Amino acid sequence: MKKSTAKRNGTGEPRLDKIFKSYKGRAREMISILQDIQDEYGFLPEEALKKTAVFLDVPLPDIFGVATFYRMFRLGRPGKHTITACIGTACHVRGVTRVVEEIGRTLGIEPGQTTPDGEYSLDTVNCLGCCAIGPVVVMDGQYHGQVTSQSARKLVKAQPNVKEVVKS
Amino acid sequence: MIKALKNPADLAKLKVSLLAERDPKRICISVCGGTGCRASESALLIEAMESEVAKQGLKGKVDVKATGCHGFCEHGPVVVVTPKEIFYERVKPSDAAEIVGETVIKNNILDRLLYADLMSGDKILSEGEIPFYKKQRRRILAQNRLIDPTRIGDYIALEGYGALVKALTQMTPEAVIEEVKKSGLRGRGGAGFPTGFKWEFCRRAKGDDKHIICNGDEGDPGAYMDRSVLEGNPHSVIEGMMIGAYAIGARRGFVYVRTEYPLAVGNLRIALDQARQRGILGKNILGSKFSFDIEIERGAGAFVCGEETGLIASVEGRKGEPRQRPPFPTSKGLWGKPTNINNVETWANIPLIVNRGASWYSKIGTEGSKGTKIFSLVGKVNNTGLVEVPMGATLREIVYDIGGGIKGGGDFKAIQTGGPSGGCIPRHLLDLPIDYESLSKAGSIMGSGGMIVMDDATCMVDVSKYFLNFLRDESCGRCLSCREGTARLYEIVERISEGKGSEGDLDLIEELAHVVKDASLCGLGQTAPNPVLSTLRYFRREYEAHIKDKRCPAGVCKALIQYVIDAEKCIGCLICLKQCPVQAVTGEIKKPHKIDSDKCIRCGVCVDVCKPKAVFVV
Ligand SMILES: Cc1cc2nc3c(=O)[nH]c(=O)nc-3n(C[C@H](O)[C@H](O)[C@H](O)COP(=O)(O)O)c2cc1C
Numbered sequence: 001m002k003k004s005t006a007k008r009n010g011t012g013e014p015r016l017d018k019i020f021k022s023y024k025g026r027a028r029e030m031i032s033i034l035q036d037i038q039d040e041y042g043f044l045p046e047e048a049l050k051k052t053a054v055f056l057d058v059p060l061p062d063i064f065g066v067a068t069f070y071r072m073f074r075l076g077r078p079g080k081h082t083i084t085a086c087i088g089t090a091c092h093v094r095g096v097t098r099v100v101e102e103i104g105r106t107l108g109i110e111p112g113q114t115t116p117d118g119e120y121s122l123d124t125v126n127c128l129g130c131c132a133i134g135p136v137v138v139m140d141g142q143y144h145g146q147v148t149s150q151s152a153r154k155l156v157k158a159q160p161n162v163k164e165v166v167k168s
Numbered sequence: 169m170i171k172a173l174k175n176p177a178d179l180a181k182l183k184v185s186l187l188a189e190r191d192p193k194r195i196c197i198s199v200c201g202g203t204g205c206r207a208s209e210s211a212l213l214i215e216a217m218e219s220e221v222a223k224q225g226l227k228g229k230v231d232v233k234a235t236g237c238h239g240f241c242e243h244g245p246v247v248v249v250t251p252k253e254i255f256y257e258r259v260k261p262s263d264a265a266e267i268v269g270e271t272v273i274k275n276n277i278l279d280r281l282l283y284a285d286l287m288s289g290d291k292i293l294s295e296g297e298i299p300f301y302k303k304q305r306r307r308i309l310a311q312n313r314l315i316d317p318t319r320i321g322d323y324i325a326l327e328g329y330g331a332l333v334k335a336l337t338q339m340t341p342e343a344v345i346e347e348v349k350k351s352g353l354r355g356r357g358g359a360g361f362p363t364g365f366k367w368e369f370c371r372r373a374k375g376d377d378k379h380i381i382c383n384g385d386e387g388d389p390g391a392y393m394d395r396s397v398l399e400g401n402p403h404s405v406i407e408g409m410m411i412g413a414y415a416i417g418a419r420r421g422f423v424y425v426r427t428e429y430p431l432a433v434g435n436l437r438i439a440l441d442q443a444r445q446r447g448i449l450g451k452n453i454l455g456s457k458f459s460f461d462i463e464i465e466r467g468a469g470a471f472v473c474g475e476e477t478g479l480i481a482s483v484e485g486r487k488g489e490p491r492q493r494p495p496f497p498t499s500k501g502l503w504g505k506p507t508n509i510n511n512v513e514t515w516a517n518i519p520l521i522v523n524r525g526a527s528w529y530s531k532i533g534t535e536g537s538k539g540t541k542i543f544s545l546v547g548k549v550n551n552t553g554l555v556e557v558p559m560g561a562t563l564r565e566i567v568y569d570i571g572g573g574i575k576g577g578g579d580f581k582a583i584q585t586g587g588p589s590g591g592c593i594p595r596h597l598l599d600l601p602i603d604y605e606s607l608s609k610a611g612s613i614m615g616s617g618g619m620i621v622m623d624d625a626t627c628m629v630d631v632s633k634y635f636l637n638f639l640r641d642e643s644c645g646r647c648l649s650c651r652e653g654t655a656r657l658y659e660i661v662e663r664i665s666e667g668k669g670s671e672g673d674l675d676l677i678e679e680l681a682h683v684v685k686d687a688s689l690c691g692l693g694q695t696a697p698n699p700v701l702s703t704l705r706y707f708r709r710e711y712e713a714h715i716k717d718k719r720c721p722a723g724v725c726k727a728l729i730q731y732v733i734d735a736e737k738c739i740g741c742l743i744c745l746k747q748c749p750v751q752a753v754t755g756e757i758k759k760p761h762k763i764d765s766d767k768c769i770r771c772g773v774c775v776d777v778c779k780p781k782a783v784f785v786v
């Protein structure tokens with residue numbers, strides 16, 4: 001499909017059309033568009049990237065290059081709920097490593113993974129700017145400060161649909 | 169319908185009318201709405217406060233204001249009741265009714281919500297009397313607690329945009345640059361380049377199409393000054409950028425904000441919209457010939473995009489890979505046009521300099537570094553938060569007088585400044601007056617202002633491993649020396665932390681570190697060895713203990729420690745036994761438990777759950 005036809009006729013995907021509508025189709029808009037796509041879908045679906053390539057008239061590998069360069073973009077579908085732990089310096093010296101390990105054990109996954117039932121993803125981030133109240137863990141947008149391994153475990157277990165992992 | 173201001177007189181009139189509406193005796197309940205306090209439910213608290221004010225019949229008589237970050241985040245949510253300046257800490261939504269009913273209506277102080285002095289335990293009534301604030305010199309942060317960042321009127325009432333008017337009506341662009349040069353202001357983003365000179369380069373650069381950028385990437389993990397300024401007082405940054413644009417001759421401005429700061433992005437967006445509606449941003453600003461507007465660019469989570477050429481690549485929509493300098497951005501920047509980049513805090517200093525004058529500004533500071541600097545004091549210190557002090561304050565003043573000393577009674581070991589490009593400063597340098605030069609002499613850098621306090625339970629090999637891991641992850645991979653160098657350095661330090669280090673490793677680190685420093689293209693690689701070199705310089709013995717004695721003196725490195733239960737302290741409660749994920753604990757109720765070291769994975773859960781603190785590290 002040519003760029004012009006794509007613009008005129010839409011992509012066949014209303015959610016994408018809505019995003020593209022606020023852009024002019026210039027290559028410099030790539031990062032902002034990817035951010036909007038991720039906000040909308042929770043990740044960057046391959047189909048959406050292909051359509052972005054057409055919209056911006058740039059080769060698909062360029063888009064993948066950008067999408068993999070930046071830490072915030074994810075190419076795989078995340079869990080229904082995301083748990084993000086800050087592993088920044090301030091949180092590190094206050095023992096976030098233990099917190100991340102404990103959350104991982106409770107959910108049975110490692111950072112960067114999603115539970116097999118697709119419910120939970122565990123991510124890490126380099127600093128959330130709440131360093132004074134570290135260690136900081138964010139669960140579905142809700143920030144929690146001064147988390148310990150034990151309070152983290154309780155928090156996780158109190159979330160909906162958390163399956164108890166059988167001890168090895 | 170909001171009326172646009174057509175000239176400076178309109179702005180002055182607006183300010184007068186805003187002030188006239190304000191009765192200084194009227195009670196205002198200010199609740200901190202910064203990211204830190206929001207994490208402690210301040211959004212709910214604000215709602216609760218508003219509904220209590222209405223419920224208790226005070227609507228229209230008492231104000232509730234959601235302000236920006238006060239910087240005392242660990243004690244949040246923070247509430248200040250003015251005009252008496254009563255300071256309440258750790259306030260919960262359930263406290264709202266009592267604050268309104270008792271403090272606001274009956275003038276009674278709620279003792280339990282007051283701050284207690286760390287030493288004497290005495291309760292302190294007002295913010296200004298708390299040592300954490302009292303010993304600071306707040307210039308940039310001063311307005312955060314007075315302003316609702318989503319209301320431009322709050323900024324205008326406090327002389328906001330007065331410096332812009334002064335620059336536009338009384339000063340030539342050259343005079344503005346001269347004033348900034350004379351002030352001695354140096355860039356707050358890391359390298360400390362003199363701001364006025366940078367502006368002059370950009371002004372003199374060929375071409376009419378010039379840009380300015382505000383660097384709000386704040387990539388140093390552990391630092392959050394820029395977040396608080398952007399979030400709590402966005403107009404101060406906008407005003408600074410406008411004055412800079414006028415001085416340099418730029419038409420377009422960009423603010424590059426980390427995506428991890430949603431509230432800063434949101435508040436900045438509101439501030440820009442309001443400034444546009446008021447005719448402060450846009451065409452022919454306040455009736456002058458000066459036209460200028462600002463766009464927001466969200467970062468996408470890459471540390472290297474804080475570096476100016478990486479940042480420019482990212483704004484252009486590409487991978488944020490830095491390029492060789494020169495040419496410097498001031499001659500060839502965004503889309504090849506002359507571009508002036510300054511840090512958030514640098515921009516926020518500008519209105520002060522223009523308003524009060526360079527000689528006032530440069531009265532405080534050291535020979536080579538003028539004005540104040542905001543530090544993000546975090547880690548193992550009692551009072552964590554944002555600390556603004558004159559350049560030249562000592563680390564001791566910051567950590568002990570303001571920070572209240574080490575948390576949990578441990579001993580001070582080191583303070584890390586400058587983030588992944590900086591280093592660790594040891595105890596014997598606590599009296600060092602800090603400025604750009606002294607920190608770099610000590611093997612660290614000022615950086616953007618992160619200060620992470622470490623106590624004796626922090627292992628310096630682990631810290632160095634942490635930073636190297638960060639850097640090898642964040643290296644954009646373009647130059648071999650940085651990509652491979654940080655990876656190799658990480659491997660060596662990791663080996664040491666696992667007790668597999670050998671005698672020659674420390675020499676190898678030093679050799680490799682110098683190659684990475686000298687051969688890398690951008691600042692990331694050139695400074696990447698700083699954390700490992702500075703820890704090696706001041707804590708060599710600790711590295712040696714890992715290598716020769718196979719011991720981690722701080723009790724951190726998993727491969728070199730064991731958890732043991734003190735039989736005298738253990739009350740036999742079975743809790744650690746039940747919580748241990750690998751069943752390494754054995755024992756019976758009311759009898760001392762034991763840890764099987766072969767099974768133990770050093771997860772530390774037993775330490776965390778043990779009430780009598782019977783588990784210790786050997
Ligand atoms: C790896 C690296 C990361 C950087 N990160 C930041 C940052 O997060 N914020 C910032 O203001 N400057 C950062 N800088 C410094 C910028 O390159 C640039 O010098 C600065 O924004 C200029 O502003 P200033 O003169 O006001 O300090 C970084 C530099 C390097 C080498």
Ligand code: FES
Pocket residue numbers: 086087088089090091092126127128129130131132134135136389390391
């Ligand atoms: S280091 Fe964790 S929030 Fe900054």
